Ligand SMILES: Nc1ncnc2c1ncn2[C@@H]1O[C@H](COP(=O)(O)OP(=O)(O)O)[C@@H](O)[C@H]1O
């Protein structure tokens with residue numbers, strides 16, 4: 001016979017009360033688990049979608065010229081003869097407050113070239129950055145290294161060139177290392193070549209025509225980042241590409257806040273349920289606690305018995321709560337995310353968190369009843385003595 | 386040897402108009418190994434006196450020393466420890482926990498003691514054997530008679546071998562045959578050296594004691 005044995009036999013004896021405490025905590029914990037894992041699955045889903053969207057911030061020079069469109073996006077003015085951004089200025093973007101959210105920065109120099117009597121637009125780009133900025137690109141062949149070119153499907157058709165063929169620009173021979181599949185955008189008509197080579201060909205050394213930025217995270221404050229970039233590039237016009245995702249992101253942010261609110265509320269109700277039930281249990285056991293006192297139990301012994309009971313139920317509620325919350329999320333996830341991208345893996349951190357949260361709430365809510373029990377006057381309790 | 390010394394013990398319950406004075410300054414001495422019976426009318430203050438001696442109920446004034454320890458000068462925890470080591474209570478209405486077996490009930494006072502489970506169990510079984518209930522150790526209180534429950538209450542009081550046993554009307558709810566059995570056990574404990582203070586209404590049972598304290602309206606007669 002130990003204090004733990006007393007706690008356990010008491011739980012067995014008062015199954016109804018134990019069940020109430022369990023239910024209160026279980027509802028709280030499973031709600032928190034379900035909401036939090038739903039939020040994290042939706043975030044993952046959106047992040048995944050963001051990656052599919054590529055660039056979401058454009059940097060173009062300030063200009064009075066007539067506007068051009070690029071890929072259906074308004075670019076302000078990218079005219080061939082206008083003033084351009086100096087490449088080194090772009091380095092400043094690495095110093096903005098949200099620099100960590102910049103997944104890729106793609107400078108681009110644009111200029112007209114003549115190839116076999118055809119006037120075409122040539123784009124000098126950083127192909128590594130373009131993997132992030134144009135995740136939808138697929139190509140026959142491969143990207144060029146230091147020289148060579150990647151042709152848009154329309155450009156390749158016009159020039160009658162394929163992978164491995166060569167063409168001349170300003171007396172320079174360039175090999176086609178790859179041909180893009182049709183994208184349905186203006187990329188189809190372009191010749192893509194390495195940035196440095198193109199700058200040289202176009203006589204625009206260290207100059208760029210525009211730059212694209214991919215900010216990759218669901219919580220990225222895009223408008224804030226646009227402002228930060230504008231501040232470090234006073235000569236440039238920085239703008240956000242409005243995306244469908246943006247609206248979803250706002251919804252998600254609201255949902256996240258709502259989830260925290262609901263979690264707190266449900267936990268509060270759960271802990272009140274625990275408090276009231278434990279208080280009732282203590283009141284029911286007044287005589288018993290009086291007997292314990294008469295036997296020489298200290299107040300701390302009584303507290304220990306009650307907190308042990310609370311800890312046993314809370315631990316159980318934590319485990320069950322995680323499992324219930326987990327299953328509910330699995331069931332709900334198809335309703336909240338599109339397609340198949342999102343899945344809910346077993347999350348050991350969340351499981352441990354749920355367990356600890358449950359025990360913490362259970363003990364916190366039982367601490368007052370336990371304290372009250374330890375302060376019972378044994379003489380009063382044993383009035384029938 | 387003086388075991389218990391009460392000096393001018395007074396107890397008042399409540400305050401103001403509703404205040405009840407249960408004891409009005411009682412002094413007595415009880416020697417080690419003595420068997421004292423306490424008698425008096427209902428409401429005269431016997432239970433109050435017993436709970437004060439049992440260190441469960443602080444007197445409003447006066448001093449109680451047990452083995453020269455001023456028990457009410459001790460802190461709450463120290464007093465609880467003192468109670469565990471020195472005093473065994475036997476209640477009139479048994480106060481057994483209905484969901485524990487007889488053996489478990491008897492082991493209860495040992496729950497706060499650092500000791501092997503098996504050792505606690507053998508101590509409990511020895512105490513049960515002492516009151517003649519070894520065979521019924523695994524029964525629940527509801528499965529034995531009232532007299533047997535009272536004997537379990539005695540076993541529980543003596544399991545930690547305290548030097549003092551306080552019994553408040555231990556035979557009050559029992560028929561005379563069972564009452565006599567209980568008195569036999571209590572008398573036996575006294576002859577083994579335990580100091581016993583017993584409240585009773587029955588003069589026959591009071592006759593087992595060495596000495597009688599008569600309480601009337603909060604004072605000793
Ligand atoms: N906890 C208490 N609170 C208030 N009054 C009490 C309490 N315990 C006893 N009394 C009062 O003190 C007086 C003595 O009671 P008690 O010691 O129980 O007497 P007895 O055991 O001789 O019947 C009675 O008037 C009783 O009502």
Ligand SMILES: [Mg+2]
Pocket residue numbers: 385431432433
């Ligand atoms: Mg009484």
